Amino acid sequence: MGRSPTPSAVSLIRSTKLSNTAEYAYAATAPANARLIFLAGSCPLDEKGKTVGIGDFAHQARACIGNMVIALEAAGAGIEDVISTRVLVASSDQNDLVTAWNEVRTAFGSHDVPSTLLGTTVLGYENQLVEIEAIAAVVD
Numbered sequence: 001m002g003r004s005p006t007p008s009a010v011s012l013i014r015s016t017k018l019s020n021t022a023e024y025a026y027a028a029t030a031p032a033n034a035r036l037i038f039l040a041g042s043c044p045l046d047e048k049g050k051t052v053g054i055g056d057f058a059h060q061a062r063a064c065i066g067n068m069v070i071a072l073e074a075a076g077a078g079i080e081d082v083i084s085t086r087v088l089v090a091s092s093d094q095n096d097l098v099t100a101w102n103e104v105r106t107a108f109g110s111h112d113v114p115s116t117l118l119g120t121t122v123l124g125y126e127n128q129l130v131e132i133e134a135i136a137a138v139v140d
Contacts, residue, residue: 009139030137037136042068051127060130061103085115086133
């Protein structure tokens, strides 16, 4: 995955007063002089705007992450500069949400940013099952 040119400004925060079963930090901060980057929802679209991985939650989650990394790089950041995410999954089946989440969790590795995982009824593109929103912070 893409790397930012400098060490990440993002600090992940954990509390011993909260359950450690969540696979993410409960909060994150960036210094006052950080430049915030607000990414549009990353979608599972190829270069021609076609939905990829039709019917495959894991494939679409990976495609979303790949497109998110490209957008981060264009903004001078990398995945380790993400400060929070929101993962939207077009399903009412918790197993589908977990399938998408596992791909996101793998992509972020030890940089387990605060995240929200949501099931929704429909997303904007035809055959779209997954979308990932993100905010990043960098110090230039």
